[in-house]
Amino acid sequence: xxxxxxxxxxxxxxxxxxxxxxxxxxxxxxxxxxxxxxxxxxxxxxxxxxxxxxxxxxxxxxxxxxxxxxxxxxxxxxxxxxxxxxxxxxxxxxxxxxxxxxxxxxxxxxxxxxxxxxxxxxxxxxxxxxxxxxxxxxxxxxxxxxxxxxxxxxxxxxxxxxxxxxxxxxxxxxxxxxxxxxxxxxxxxxxxxxxxxxxxxxxxxxxxxxxxxxxxxxxxxxxxxxxxxxxxxxxxxxxxxxxxxxxxxxxxxxxxxxxxxxxxxxxxxxxxxxxxxxxxxxxxxxxxxxxxxxxxxxxxxxxxxxxxxxxxxxxxxxxxxxxxxxxxxxxxxxxxxxxxxxxxxxxxxxxxxxxxxxxxxxxxxxxxxxxxxxxxxxxxxxxxxxxxxxxxxxxxx
Amino acid sequence: xxxxxxxxxxxxxxxxxxxxxxxxxxxxxxxxxxxxxxxxxxxxxxxxxxxxxxxxxxxxxxxxxxxxxxxxxxxxxxxxxxxxxxxxxxxxxxxxxxxxxxxxxxxxxxxxxxxxxxxxxxxxxxxxxxxxxxxxxxxxxxxxxxxxxxxxxxxxxxxxxxxxxxxxxxxxxxxxxxxxxxxxxxxxxxxxxxxxxxxxxxxxxxxxxxxxxxxxxxxxxxxxxxxxxxxxxxxxxxxxxxxxxxxxx
Ligand SMILES: Nc1ncnc2c1ncn2[C@@H]1O[C@H](COP(=O)(O)OP(=O)(O)OP(=O)(O)O)[C@@H](O)[C@H]1O
Ligand SMILES: [Mg+2]
Numbered sequence: 001x002x003x004x005x006x007x008x009x010x011x012x013x014x015x016x017x018x019x020x021x022x023x024x025x026x027x028x029x030x031x032x033x034x035x036x037x038x039x040x041x042x043x044x045x046x047x048x049x050x051x052x053x054x055x056x057x058x059x060x061x062x063x064x065x066x067x068x069x070x071x072x073x074x075x076x077x078x079x080x081x082x083x084x085x086x087x088x089x090x091x092x093x094x095x096x097x098x099x100x101x102x103x104x105x106x107x108x109x110x111x112x113x114x115x116x117x118x119x120x121x122x123x124x125x126x127x128x129x130x131x132x133x134x135x136x137x138x139x140x141x142x143x144x145x146x147x148x149x150x151x152x153x154x155x156x157x158x159x160x161x162x163x164x165x166x167x168x169x170x171x172x173x174x175x176x177x178x179x180x181x182x183x184x185x186x187x188x189x190x191x192x193x194x195x196x197x198x199x200x201x202x203x204x205x206x207x208x209x210x211x212x213x214x215x216x217x218x219x220x221x222x223x224x225x226x227x228x229x230x231x232x233x234x235x236x237x238x239x240x241x242x243x244x245x246x247x248x249x250x251x252x253x254x255x256x257x258x259x260x261x262x263x264x265x266x267x268x269x270x271x272x273x274x275x276x277x278x279x280x281x282x283x284x285x286x287x288x289x290x291x292x293x294x295x296x297x298x299x300x301x302x303x304x305x306x307x308x309x310x311x312x313x314x315x316x317x318x319x320x321x322x323x324x325x326x327x328x329x330x331x332x333x334x335x336x337x338x339x340x341x342x343x344x345x346x347x348x349x350x351x352x353x354x355x356x357x358x359x360x361x362x363x364x365x366x367x368x369x370x371x372x373x374x375x376x377x378x379x380x381x382x383x384x385x386x387x388x389x390x391x392x393x394x395x396x397x
Numbered sequence: 398x399x400x401x402x403x404x405x406x407x408x409x410x411x412x413x414x415x416x417x418x419x420x421x422x423x424x425x426x427x428x429x430x431x432x433x434x435x436x437x438x439x440x441x442x443x444x445x446x447x448x449x450x451x452x453x454x455x456x457x458x459x460x461x462x463x464x465x466x467x468x469x470x471x472x473x474x475x476x477x478x479x480x481x482x483x484x485x486x487x488x489x490x491x492x493x494x495x496x497x498x499x500x501x502x503x504x505x506x507x508x509x510x511x512x513x514x515x516x517x518x519x520x521x522x523x524x525x526x527x528x529x530x531x532x533x534x535x536x537x538x539x540x541x542x543x544x545x546x547x548x549x550x551x552x553x554x555x556x557x558x559x560x561x562x563x564x565x566x567x568x569x570x571x572x573x574x575x576x577x578x579x580x581x582x583x584x585x586x587x588x589x590x591x592x593x594x595x596x597x598x599x600x601x602x603x604x605x606x607x608x609x610x611x612x613x614x615x616x617x618x619x620x621x622x623x624x625x626x627x628x629x630x631x632x633x634x635x636x637x638x639x640x641x642x643x644x645x646x
Pocket of ligand 1: 420421427428429448449450451452453454455456499
């Protein structure tokens with residue numbers, strides 16, 4: 001009878017296609033939303049992920065996420081260094097600065113000042129260059145940080161640093177090594193381009209040494225944002241973090257914990273995340289609606305035949321099994337199509353550098369949502385089947 | 398009015414007294430059955446005739462356990478539906494009753510053979526043997542292989558009706574109720590179908606109740622019950638038996 005049920009389903013092409021479409025759409029949206037969300041979250045802690053060598057991040061006790069830095073007194077560095085189990089500790093400065101391009105255009109950058117001695121925190125560089133380029137005076141490494149077209153300088157030398165008014169509309173090209181920028185009227189020179197993980201929210205990045213950062217940024221009493229500590233051999237990162245917290249009264253988090261803090265903070269506080277979630281929930285509701293209505297219509301239209309089957313002795317249980325089999329087939333095929341579509345869309349998405357990361361929970365959530373919707377809609381549409389008196393459908397009225 | 402018919406052949410299979418049924422309530426209430434008395438014996442083919450709206454479909458729905466009666470007594474194959482719960486009634490129908498509905502109600506997505514095999518499949522039979530058995534029966538109503546594998550939409554009204562009839566017989570039920578089984582058939586196929594049913598009714602402990610408007614098939618009846626306005630007006634012996642009225646009104 002299950003085969004019969006599936007034939008009934010496949011026999012009604014229009015509704016079957018509609019049903020599949022609804023389910024495919026839903027599973028696609030849910031999976032895509034989850035992957036997009038995964039991508040955003042991954043990007044939100046890109047700064048942490050860009051420092052895989054760091055075991056423990058030390059920060060002001062009020063810091064809750066990587067995006068909300070509060071600076072520390074310089075003494076924090078030596079205090080961390082003196083904690084037992086710390087193999088090394090280096091400073092990291094994180095700040096915001098507007099850089100002036102040679103055509104007069106301003107662009108906001110996240111400035112990341114790394115330890116002068118070790119250059120810890122500079123990501124992999126393009127064209128096989130190394131972080132050592134930062135050792136030249138006033139050298140900076142630029143990075144799109146998930147943006148595109150934000151680091152453009154005039155193509156013609158004659159348009160650079162014009163006297164008089166800015167040349168905002170002149171033709172431009174991307175920054176290359178040797179180009180100059182002004183940060184707070186201090187000249188810096190592009191010494192390379194890095195391949196940092198894209199950020200969320202996206203923003204151009206500017207890596208430089210800690211001392212250069214101190215020089216080009218507006219003077220602040222406290223410049224140090226994080227102390228990046230590595231653990232001595234056989235010391236667990238989390239245990240070390242606890243020990244640092246106890247000894248320094250600063251906040252210390254293992255990289256993994258800090259990523260989690262950041263994600264949690266983003267989910268609660270970021271308006272972008274909220275907007276995305278709202279939009280996608282609406283889209284998902286549409287998908288649910290389409291699927292639900294289609295499933296309902298399908299069962300309703302077949303009510304007469306279920307009545308016939310019931311008259312001929314099909315038990316309620318058999319009828320329910322049939323309807324669930326129909327829902328299950330649709331859910332299975334629809335989820336498959338949806339996930340496939342999602343993989344293709346994800347490829348395109350990542351190709352254009354949008355946040356997208358299909359983590360284990362994305363297809364799981366997508367699949368679960370689809371099964372829920374299909375079964376829910378089927379169950380809902382089954383109600384008249386359960387209530388019907390077979391005769392009432394047979395007298396032709 | 399005395400409407401009890403003379404015993405026909407075997408022991409009583411259906412026995413009803415004062416069965417009533419009202420659809421709806423208040424002003425919209427329609428009294429479809431107003432006290433039906435009827436007795437049918439095993440081995441008998443009873444035809445139910447009467448004007449449109451007199452309650453024929455309603456009566457056979459009650460007999461088949463598809464519809465609850467409001468009042469009166471009714472035993473069918475020694476069972477009283479009012480004393481059985483829903484699942485019991487459903488199981489009883491599955492094992493004992495075959496249907497031909499007024500509109501044939503074939504499932505559009507299934508082939509003729511699959512449609513006719515449904516009672517066997519509901520009964521838990523395996524697909525292959527069920528279809529094989531169904532094919533034999535469809536052959537006796539004049540179907541060839543190609544027609545058996547056609548969808549209802551590709552069959553004529555008469556062919557669809559024959560599928561519905563095959564479906565009512567395929568699982569060897571004890572009671573078959575038919576609502577206008579020959580309405581869409583020409584006289585030749587109508588006769589063929591009725592001969593098949595006649596044959597079936599001759600089997601041990603079988604009962605057929607056939608609603609019809611079709612004078613041409615009255616000759617196949619053991620007895621004919623005339624219905625009028627929710628009651629059995631009279632019952633007489635059909636041409637199959639001696640043309641002697643079973644009862645005087
Ligand atoms: N589900 C229903 N709800 C309300 N009234 C109904 C319903 N079914 C039948 N009736 C009414 O009950 C009466 C008997 O109907 P029934 O279908 O039994 O007649 P019938 O003898 O089979 O007629 P026909 O020859 O046209 O098929 C009619 O007046 C009809 O309008
Ligand atoms: Mg009728």
